[in-house]
Amino acid sequence: MRPGKKRRESAAAPKREQTRRPENRRETRPSSDAVAGRNPVVEALRAKIPAKELLVAERAEIDERMQEAMRLAKNQNLLIKEVSRGVLDGLTGTTMHQGIALVIKPFQYANFEELLKKIQKPGLLIGLDGVTDPHNLGAIVRSAAAFGANGVVIPERRTAAMTGSAWKSSAGAAARLPISQVTNLVRSLEDAKKAGFFVVGLDAEGDESLPKFSLALESIYVIVGSEGKGLSRLVRETCDLILSIPMQSDVESLNASVATAIVLHQIAATRAASTI
Numbered sequence: 001m002r003p004g005k006k007r008r009e010s011a012a013a014p015k016r017e018q019t020r021r022p023e024n025r026r027e028t029r030p031s032s033d034a035v036a037g038r039n040p041v042v043e044a045l046r047a048k049i050p051a052k053e054l055l056v057a058e059r060a061e062i063d064e065r066m067q068e069a070m071r072l073a074k075n076q077n078l079l080i081k082e083v084s085r086g087v088l089d090g091l092t093g094t095t096m097h098q099g100i101a102l103v104i105k106p107f108q109y110a111n112f113e114e115l116l117k118k119i120q121k122p123g124l125l126i127g128l129d130g131v132t133d134p135h136n137l138g139a140i141v142r143s144a145a146a147f148g149a150n151g152v153v154i155p156e157r158r159t160a161a162m163t164g165s166a167w168k169s170s171a172g173a174a175a176r177l178p179i180s181q182v183t184n185l186v187r188s189l190e191d192a193k194k195a196g197f198f199v200v201g202l203d204a205e206g207d208e209s210l211p212k213f214s215l216a217l218e219s220i221y222v223i224v225g226s227e228g229k230g231l232s233r234l235v236r237e238t239c240d241l242i243l244s245i246p247m248q249s250d251v252e253s254l255n256a257s258v259a260t261a262i263v264l265h266q267i268a269a270t271r272a273a274s275t276i
Contacts, residue, residue, distance in 0.1 A: 138169025
């Protein structure tokens with residue numbers, strides 16, 4: 001580096017310090033779940049995602065979206081706080097928050113053992129194995145609620161959690177359907193078997209094809225794997241049956257939430273037909 005350039009940077013340093021707010025770093029909460037941006041915040045508030053507070057940047061431009069967000073937050077008795085932009089940067093992990101963020105409450109998961117005890121036969125559970133996209137999780141929760149499932153089960157690791165994004169994608173279904181987070185997915189499969197469930201994994205190379213699914217009238221625990229890796233080895237080995245969805249040969253795979261919706265629709269249709 002040239003000496004002249006170094007001197008110029010040193011001379012400019014005090015000016016930068018005048019505009020910097022050191023306390024922002026101390027106020028940062030990177031572990032909080034938040035929805036950022038004016039449109040996303042308004043949509044989240046309209047969907048009544050359980051939230052703790054609405055944060056608005058100091059000297060932010062108050063446009064119609066900002067006004068609507070504050071009105072909705074006030075109607076839901078949420079605390080509205082004015083904070084520095086540095087706080088919003090740290091909270092949301094981005095500088096593209098548009099001066100507003102909605103802090104989401106931690107999701108209240110259902111206890112898996114208690115969930116099993118409450119289910120009347122024939123039961124229907126959906127488990128996720130490696131589905132990391134929160135939008136997919138939300139869509140699966142929405143389909144599960146629509147087609148009469150008793151609950152959705154997700155492991156604590158390597159699978160999306162019920163964040164604000166997942167809640168939003170569920171279109172409110174997360175408030176109506178029990179969602180359980182378990183330490184060990186395979187153990188939950190074994191516990192479900194003891195409770196009378198058949199464990200059915202979804203995979204392109206299945207033992208049965210969906211139109212001829214033989215266990216639709218039984219209590220079943222359907223396991224959905226990731227689009228790329230599919231079912232993990234231990235989960236696959238624990239399954240009683242691997243079910244596939246027939247497709248044209250030039251289609252590689254279905255989105256996890258789409259595949260789940262197709263299977264749930266077929267199960268619901270079969271069960272409805274059996275009661276006629």
